[in-house]
Amino acid sequence: MSSVNIKRLNSADADFQQRLDELLAFEGAQDENIEKTVVGILADVKARGDAAVVEYTNRFDRLSVAGMAALELPKAELQAALDGLPAERRAALEAAAQRIRTYHERQLGAGFTYTEADGTMLGQMVTPLDRVGLYVPGGKAAYPSSVLMNALPAKVAGVKELIMVVPTPGGEHNALVLAAACLAGVDRVFTIGGAQAVAALAYGTETVPQVDKIVGPGNAYVACAKRRVFGIVGIDMVAGPSEILVLADGSTDPDWVAMDLFSQAEHDELAQSILICPDAAYIEKVQASIDKLLPTMPRRDVIRTSLENRGALILVRDLEEAVAMANRVAPEHLELSLAEPDAWVEKIHHAGAIFIGPYTSESLGDYCAGPNHVLPTSGSARFSSPLGVYDFQKRTSLIRVSKDGAQTLGRIAATLADGEGLPAHAQSARYRLDA
Amino acid sequence: MSSVNIKRLNSADADFQQRLDELLAFEGAQDENIEKTVVGILADVKARGDAAVVEYTNRFDRLSVAGMAALELPKAELQAALDGLPAERRAALEAAAQRIRTYHERQLGAGFTYTEADGTMLGQMVTPLDRVGLYVPGGKAAYPSSVLMNALPAKVAGVKELIMVVPTPGGEHNALVLAAACLAGVDRVFTIGGAQAVAALAYGTETVPQVDKIVGPGNAYVACAKRRVFGIVGIDMVAGPSEILVLADGSTDPDWVAMDLFSQAEHDELAQSILICPDAAYIEKVQASIDKLLPTMPRRDVIRTSLENRGALILVRDLEEAVAMANRVAPEHLELSLAEPDAWVEKIHHAGAIFIGPYTSESLGDYCAGPNHVLPTSGSARFSSPLGVYDFQKRTSLIRVSKDGAQTLGRIAATLADGEGLPAHAQSARYRLDA
Numbered sequence: 001m002s003s004v005n006i007k008r009l010n011s012a013d014a015d016f017q018q019r020l021d022e023l024l025a026f027e028g029a030q031d032e033n034i035e036k037t038v039v040g041i042l043a044d045v046k047a048r049g050d051a052a053v054v055e056y057t058n059r060f061d062r063l064s065v066a067g068m069a070a071l072e073l074p075k076a077e078l079q080a081a082l083d084g085l086p087a088e089r090r091a092a093l094e095a096a097a098q099r100i101r102t103y104h105e106r107q108l109g110a111g112f113t114y115t116e117a118d119g120t121m122l123g124q125m126v127t128p129l130d131r132v133g134l135y136v137p138g139g140k141a142a143y144p145s146s147v148l149m150n151a152l153p154a155k156v157a158g159v160k161e162l163i164m165v166v167p168t169p170g171g172e173h174n175a176l177v178l179a180a181a182c183l184a185g186v187d188r189v190f191t192i193g194g195a196q197a198v199a200a201l202a203y204g205t206e207t208v209p210q211v212d213k214i215v216g217p218g219n220a221y222v223a224c225a226k227r228r229v230f231g232i233v234g235i236d237m238v239a240g241p242s243e244i245l246v247l248a249d250g251s252t253d254p255d256w257v258a259m260d261l262f263s264q265a266e267h268d269e270l271a272q273s274i275l276i277c278p279d280a281a282y283i284e285k286v287q288a289s290i291d292k293l294l295p296t297m298p299r300r301d302v303i304r305t306s307l308e309n310r311g312a313l314i315l316v317r318d319l320e321e322a323v324a325m326a327n328r329v330a331p332e333h334l335e336l337s338l339a340e341p342d343a344w345v346e347k348i349h350h351a352g353a354i355f356i357g358p359y360t361s362e363s364l365g366d367y368c369a370g371p372n373h374v375l376p377t378s379g380s381a382r383f384s385s386p387l388g389v390y391d392f393q394k395r396t397s398l399i400r401v402s403k404d405g406a407q408t409l410g411r412i413a414a415t416l417a418d419g420e421g422l423p424a425h426a427q428s429a430r431y432r433l434d435a
Numbered sequence: 436m437s438s439v440n441i442k443r444l445n446s447a448d449a450d451f452q453q454r455l456d457e458l459l460a461f462e463g464a465q466d467e468n469i470e471k472t473v474v475g476i477l478a479d480v481k482a483r484g485d486a487a488v489v490e491y492t493n494r495f496d497r498l499s500v501a502g503m504a505a506l507e508l509p510k511a512e513l514q515a516a517l518d519g520l521p522a523e524r525r526a527a528l529e530a531a532a533q534r535i536r537t538y539h540e541r542q543l544g545a546g547f548t549y550t551e552a553d554g555t556m557l558g559q560m561v562t563p564l565d566r567v568g569l570y571v572p573g574g575k576a577a578y579p580s581s582v583l584m585n586a587l588p589a590k591v592a593g594v595k596e597l598i599m600v601v602p603t604p605g606g607e608h609n610a611l612v613l614a615a616a617c618l619a620g621v622d623r624v625f626t627i628g629g630a631q632a633v634a635a636l637a638y639g640t641e642t643v644p645q646v647d648k649i650v651g652p653g654n655a656y657v658a659c660a661k662r663r664v665f666g667i668v669g670i671d672m673v674a675g676p677s678e679i680l681v682l683a684d685g686s687t688d689p690d691w692v693a694m695d696l697f698s699q700a701e702h703d704e705l706a707q708s709i710l711i712c713p714d715a716a717y718i719e720k721v722q723a724s725i726d727k728l729l730p731t732m733p734r735r736d737v738i739r740t741s742l743e744n745r746g747a748l749i750l751v752r753d754l755e756e757a758v759a760m761a762n763r764v765a766p767e768h769l770e771l772s773l774a775e776p777d778a779w780v781e782k783i784h785h786a787g788a789i790f791i792g793p794y795t796s797e798s799l800g801d802y803c804a805g806p807n808h809v810l811p812t813s814g815s816a817r818f819s820s821p822l823g824v825y826d827f828q829k830r831t832s833l834i835r836v837s838k839d840g841a842q843t844l845g846r847i848a849a850t851l852a853d854g855e856g857l858p859a860h861a862q863s864a865r866y867r868l869d870a
Contacts, residue, residue, distance in 0.1 A: 092850035103557055106549070112541050121791075122538055122805050127784050129818055143855050176854050212817040231673070234818030238666070256866050262859035298858050345833065349562050356556075356835035359867050363860040364836055367848040370557050371832035382647040383564055383669030385830035395820035397806035398780065400791035401799055413802040415527035419611050420578050423733050424697035425798040431691050432794050 003291045004304055007312040008283075011321055023274075023312050024329060026240060026378060031220065038195045038224045045199035050206045056196040061138075061169045068207040073178070073189040081178035090179070096368035097148050097183045103370030104156045107389035119402030120409070124395050128158035131209060132392060133201035133233075134186065135216035135226075136177060138167035138193055144180035145366065149373045150216050150387065151184035157392035162186050163211060165201065167193020193218075198225035202233045215387070217374075236387060240378035241270035241310075244362055245331035245351075247322050248275060250282035251339040252358040258289035260335060263363050265306035266299040272310040274329070276322045283313050323347045330381040333362045352381045406432035438726045439739055442747040443718075446756055458709075458747050459764060461675060461813060466655065473630045473659045480634035485641045491631040496573075496604045503642040508613070508624040516613035525614070531803035532583050532618045538805030539591045542824035554837030555844070559830050563593035566644060567827060568636035568668075569621065570651035570661075571612060573602035573628055579615035580801065584808045585651050585822065586619035592827035597621050598646060600636065602628020628653075633660035637668045650822070652809075671822060675813035676705035676745075679797055680766035680786075682757050683710060685717035686774040687793040693724035695770060698798050700741035701734040707745040709764070711757045718748050758782045765816040768797045787816045841867035 009019050044052045050068040057071060058064055065071060082090065113123030132154045136147055147164070154162050164181055166174075168191040181189055190208060192200060198218075204210030213234035214226055226235045244264035246257055261273035277283050290307070294300050316322045323344060326334055330350035338344060341356045348354055352375030355362055366373045374387035401409055410429040417425035444454050479487045485503040492506060493499055500506055517525065548558030567589045571582055582599070589597050599616055601609075603626040616624060625643060627635060633653075639645030648669035649661055661670045679699035683692055696708035712718050725742070729735050751757045758779060761769055765785035773779060776791045783789055787810030790797055801808045809822035836844055845864040852860035 088850055089854055092847045092854075095847050096851060106547050107559070114541070120804075124542070124806070125780075125789075130784070145851055145855065231813070231815065234815070253866070256863070259859060259863040259866055263857070263863045266857060266859040297862075303859065341835070345560075348831070349565070351831050353832035353834060354560075356833065359838050359841040360834050360836040361841075361845075361848075361863045361867060363848050363852060363863045364841065364844045364867075365832070365834050366860060367851045367864075368844055369555075369834045369836060371559070371834055375832070376829075378666070380666065380669070381829065381831070383829060386832050388830065390825075394811075394816065394818060395823065396783070396786050396816070397788035397800070397810070397821050398791065399788060399795050399800050399804045399806055400776070401795040401804060403794050406794040406796075406799065409799045409803055410796075412527045412530050413796075413798050415523055416531060416580055416802045417798060419524055419527075420580065422698070422701060424694060424701040424738065425801060427732075428691070428694040428698045428796045428798045429802075431688070431694055432796060432799075 004287075004294055004307050006287070006290065006307045009312055009314040011314065011316045011325070020325075024379070034220050034224050038221055038228060041195040042199045042225060042228055045196055045205065046203045053192055053196050053200050053205060053208070056194065057167075057192050060194055061167050063171060068205070071191050072207070073191060078178050078182035078186070078189065081175045082182040084175060085179050089176070092368075093144065093148075093180060093183060096145065097152065099368050099370045100148055100152045101156060104153045104372070104389050107153070108156065109390055109393055111395070113398060116405065118404035118408065120405030121398065121400040123398035125398055126393050126395055128160070129154075129212045129392050129394065130159070131161040131163065131211045132159045133211035133214040134162060134164045135197065135214060135218050135222060136164055136166040137218055137222075138169050138174070142166070142174045142177050144176040145373065146217065147177055147180035147186075148184055151181065151186055153372065153387060153389045154215075154392045155185045157389045159392050161188070161209070163201065163209065164189045165192050165197040167191065167197070193222075195221045195225035198222060198229060202229035213392070215391070236374070236391060237376060237380065237384060239374075241272060242267050243272040243331050243377060244274070244333040244335065245326055245329055246275045246335040246337055247319075247326055248277045248282065248337040249319060249339060250277065250279035252337040254282065254285040254289040255293065256358065256361070257286050257337055258293050260361055261290070261307065261311065262293070262297060262303050263361070264333070265303040265311065266297070269302055269305040270310060271306045273307060274312045274314065276314045276316055276325055278316050278318050278322060280315055283315055287313065319344065326351065330379045332375045332377045332381065333365070335360070335362060350381045352376045352386055407434065439722075439729055439742055441722070441725065441742045444747055444749040446749065446751045446760070455760075459814070469655050469659050473656055473663060476630040477634045477660060477663055480631055480640065481638045488627055488631050488635050488640060488643070491629065492627050495629055496602050498606060503640070506626050507642070508626060513613050513617035513621070513624065516610045517617040519610060520614050524611070527803075528579065528615060528618060531580065532587065534803050534805040535583055535587045536591060539588045539807070539824050542588070543591065544825055544828055546830070548833060551840065553839035553843065555840030556833065556835040558833035560833055561828050561830055563595070564647045564827050564829065565594070566596040566598065566646045567594045568646035568649040569597060569599045570632065570649060570653050570657060571599055571601040572653055572657075573604050573609070577601070577609045577612050579611040580808065581652065582612055582615035582621075583619055586616065586621055588807065588822060588824045589650070589827045590620045592824045594827050596623070596644070598636065598644065599624045600627050600632040602626065602632070628657075630656045630660035633657060633664060637664035648827070650826070671809070671826060672811060672815065672819060674809075676707060677702050678707040678766050678812060679709070679768040679770065680761055680764055681710045681770040681772055682754075682761055683712045683717065683772040684754060684774060685712065685714035687772040689717065689720040689724040690728065691793065691796070692721050692772060693728050695796055696725070696742065696746065697728070697732060697738050698796070699768070700738040700746065701732070704737055704740040705745060706741045708742060709747045709749060711749045711751055711760055713751050713753050713757060715750055718750055722748065754779065761786065765814045767810045767812045767816065768800075770795070770797060785816045787811045787821055842869065
């Protein structure tokens with residue numbers, strides 16, 4: 001097998017900035033046909049409810065059910081899936097769930113109130129969402145870890161009803177996914193998918209209750225449908241291809257770094273794996289490890305395509321420059337594979353998650369360290385956060401102005417309302433003066 | 436002047452649910468022409484930068500500047516606007532700014548870390564966004580209070596650079612808006628607007644730096660442009676028409692309630708004002724106040740149209756039912772105009788802001804109570820929150836697995852990765868076992 005032809009960049013080169021920009025450039029194409037199909041399905045489900053969902057599901061998932069009732073999984077089936085797991089796998093899933101729960105409990109937001117000298121009370125109330133829909137893809141991308149990572153924060157937040165949708169093309173159920181749903185406390189499961197599932201959750205049907213927010217990954221149709229129903233319901237971010245940036249000083253076994261790059265690249269051909277390192281000789285060692293290890297990987301074709309099309313090994317002057325570059329990239333996953341990583345952490349301003357030190361492979365975080373694996377992609381860590389409990393809570397402002405407070409605030413408000421040309425606002429404030 | 440023909444609903448009527456649904460139904464039309472225009476402007480500014488922004492600005496705002504330099508306001512001009520305000524207005528603006536700052540400082544999120552028995556550290560780091568763009572509309576909807584409400588949370592969060600854009604059609608500057616920008620600590624101001632301003636902020640030009648997030652209200656072109664650039668930068672929510680729901684027990688002066696309904700209705704003809712009350716006689720009193728007071732209002736035409744097309748007076752059985760209805764509506768603004776309001780607050784699960792007791796007119800919250808006046812509209816309080824400091828901060832997960840921790844976590848992760856068919860993930864975890 002030939003050497004993996006992964007891009008080499010050098011920050012000392014004159015065209016470096018341009019090459020880095022090209023490497024990072026990624027715009028998901030917006031397909032007009034997908035858009036049109038999705039708009040049609042959304043409107044149809046909104047108008048015809050269950051009947052439309054059943055028709056699309058029979059057509060797209062090659063089923064022949066008579067009605068929606070046949071598309072809901074009884075709770076006993078989830079429990080049976082969990083009970084049927086091999087002991088080791090069940091223990092691993094339970095351990096992961098427990099660790100994810102413990103971490104997310106730290107994110108629980110609390111409200112506040114304070115009372116001013118004149119008796120006016122101000123505050124903020126934090127409440128969970130009532131009902132959330134969780135989209136889980138069918139087929140090859142059906143990951144039980146993803147069920148845990150999406151469902152558990154919602155449950156920790158106190159969401160009352162969590163409704164999962166998962167397509168079962170050809171009627172095939174994924175036992176590990178159902179077991180994860182059981183463990184995570186999912187309340188109802190419908191075996192529907194695609195834009196029709198998103199529509200059912202967003203508008204509600206006779207059988208599927210309307211939710212307040214839809215989370216979870218999906219294909220281009222699902223992503224398009226989520227964007228379209230945003231506003232009627234909340235949605236999580238629409239994720240781009242997954243990425244890892246490994247920042248290495250040369251102290252980690254190069255096989256480890258190569259495998260960490262592989263573990264991102266094996267997701268799909270658009271995934272991006274980048275190594276940044278100030279040690280040219282070490283970069284050669286990682287290249288040698290890549291070439292040596294790739295033939296041993298079952299998913300070597302996907303890994304090779306991903307590394308050759310989207311990956312890079314970048315030589316930099318020093319770690320300071322490496323950190324500046326990491327902040328420029330704002331990666332989804334950042335590994336600090338450094339002998340002394342701690343001092344560098346606070347210099348990182350933009351990353352979804354930071355994996356600190358050589359023992360912290362991204363894969364540990366993907367499954368069971370505790371923090372969420374749903375992270376901002378494509379540089380959006382500049383302005384967004386990992387999925388968390390806060391995504392399933394919302395805040396309400398509280399204002400209780402006392403009679404005394406209304407005298408002070410009323411004058412300020414009336415003056416400003418006059419300035420903005422809103423006389424009813426001003427009058428409404430003035431009514432409370434000396435009343 | 437004729438009596439205001441505002442809709443009457445009664446929760447005891449057979450068709451009540453249907454009428455309530457119709458009252459609340461609002462879908463902003465998506466105009467294909469606006470979409471097409473915006474897509475063109477975005478692409479043009481992305482490709483040609485300053486030159487395109489200058490051309491669009493000269494054309495749409497009837498200016499004739501030679502270059503971008505002429506479209507940046509020097510800081511001295513902001514200071515001059517503040518210094519030039521009448522003393523009372525300046526004092527009101529400063530008092531409002533101080534109260535808004537104080538409230539929002541309570542929202543500052545902190546990170547956390549914790550270390551497990553085997554030395555593994557988990558945590559979450561909270562950091563401010565680097566650079567934020569603030570859109571401020573020109574013309575009649577240019578509100579200095581809106582500048583304060585958008586800019587101050589960003590500054591409290593620690594955003595390093597806050598860039599305001601505000602169109603100046605015909606070259607007219609709004610002194611109160613510039614004064615508010617000065618007070619709020621806005622760093623740079625460009626007199627540009629529309630989709631071209633959104634594009635400049637999202638992509639950056641030779642002169643306008645690229646931002647990480649764009650906030651602030653705008654017209655249909657601005658809203659469309661913000662939706663389009665979402666993903667490249669963060670955006671705040673795209674607001675629908677403003678609404679108020681007043682829940683009254685009959686103990687408040689009906690003139691006050693009428694004026695509170697007016698203060699929402701005077702915003703624009705699509706604004707929605709609803710009264711819910713269990714006391715039929717009191718509803719008649721409010722109607723009488725509406726009829727009596729409307730002729731005195733300078734913006735009476737807008738108020739009448741809004742009340743007649745979108746408003747309602749709803750008779751309910753009791754306050755329990757009123758609260759259930761408020762939760763169903765999930766209003767942007769909820770006034771609890773009750774003699775004993777406190778016990779009812781925690782029964783409210785969905786509202787942008789709750790104005791508690793008869794002295795708390797919405798107008799006090801709009802300007803100076805302290806909480807933000809940018810609130811979720813159209814029922815989106817079910818899943819979203821007031822604009823806050825948290826919108827200008829993001830979180831990064833921290834994971835530092837110890838050598839001991841890698842033994843435990845590596846086995847769990849490898850087992851789960853095997854189950855998901857991701858062998859590089861499994862191998863990456865196994866490398867850390869007994870290493």
